[in-house]
Amino acid sequence: MSMKEILEYLASLQEVDKKLFYLEFSKGDLPKTVSRLKSSISKLETQIKNTLKEIEKIERERISIENLVELAQEKLKKYQNQLYNVTSNKEYDAITNEIEMKKKEIEEGENQILEMIQANEENQNMVKEYSEEKEQLIKDLKSKEKELNALLKATEKEELELNHMREKLTVRLKLQILKRYERIRNAKSGVAVVPITRDACGGCFKTIPPQKIVEVEKLQELIQCDVCGRILIPENKLNPVLL
Numbered sequence: 001m002s003m004k005e006i007l008e009y010l011a012s013l014q015e016v017d018k019k020l021f022y023l024e025f026s027k028g029d030l031p032k033t034v035s036r037l038k039s040s041i042s043k044l045e046t047q048i049k050n051t052l053k054e055i056e057k058i059e060r061e062r063i064s065i066e067n068l069v070e071l072a073q074e075k076l077k078k079y080q081n082q083l084y085n086v087t088s089n090k091e092y093d094a095i096t097n098e099i100e101m102k103k104k105e106i107e108e109g110e111n112q113i114l115e116m117i118q119a120n121e122e123n124q125n126m127v128k129e130y131s132e133e134k135e136q137l138i139k140d141l142k143s144k145e146k147e148l149n150a151l152l153k154a155t156e157k158e159e160l161e162l163n164h165m166r167e168k169l170t171v172r173l174k175l176q177i178l179k180r181y182e183r184i185r186n187a188k189s190g191v192a193v194v195p196i197t198r199d200a201c202g203g204c205f206k207t208i209p210p211q212k213i214v215e216v217e218k219l220q221e222l223i224q225c226d227v228c229g230r231i232l233i234p235e236n237k238l239n240p241v242l243l
């Protein structure tokens with residue numbers, strides 16, 4: 001492949017990439033919006049799942065504390081009955097002491113149970129909020145996806161053809177040259193190959209020195225703009241590659 005041919009391939013590739021860029025541009029924010037909605041929905045799903053797990057955990061703890069309170073109440077009754085049968089002050093004091101301790105245990109347990117019930121009420125409310133939010137996002141997603149799909153359908157054929165052309169062009173270019181093209185294209189807003197127009201770079205519009213213009217027109221080398229680094233081609237000297 002001569003350098004002229006290489007430059008023709010690169011120029012044609014640039015044309016195809018420009019068209020692909022505009023197709024992508026015409027989709028606007030829709031692809032991003034759709035993926036943003038999807039990730040928000042999956043975040044909410046995780047939050048719902050975690051909150052439900054938390055509810056279950058608190059519920060299990062509550063049941064075990066309820067059992068402890070129940071046991072303490074039974075013991076309390078026992079001690080209270082024993083009070084009727086005490087024979088000494090010492091025994092009376094001991095049992096009264098036990099009764100106080102059990103009463104305290106029961107009170108603490110009941111307070112914990114109340115706190116847990118409150119915490120789970122809040123958790124349930126959160127699950128409800130998350131679920132409502134999720135439903136709304138799903139609705140939004142469906143409508144955005146519908147829009148995007150209609151758009152994709154309209155551009156699908158053209159995009160397919162362009163990608164096909166792109167493949168045919170890139171397969172002929174040496175990997176090293178293709179890599180250079182891609183590197184510049186990625187760094188320079190999608191434009192890697194530009195014509196010299198009125199002695200200036202078609203990318204950054206800075207004047208090109210006459211000697212460099214002569215070099216570019218010789219079509220012997222791959223020459224990049226000193227200012228923006230884009231690959232320079234002469235205007236109207238290259239033929240588009242016919243595929």
Ligand SMILES: [Zn+2]
Binds near residue numbers: 225
């Ligand atoms: Zn330039």
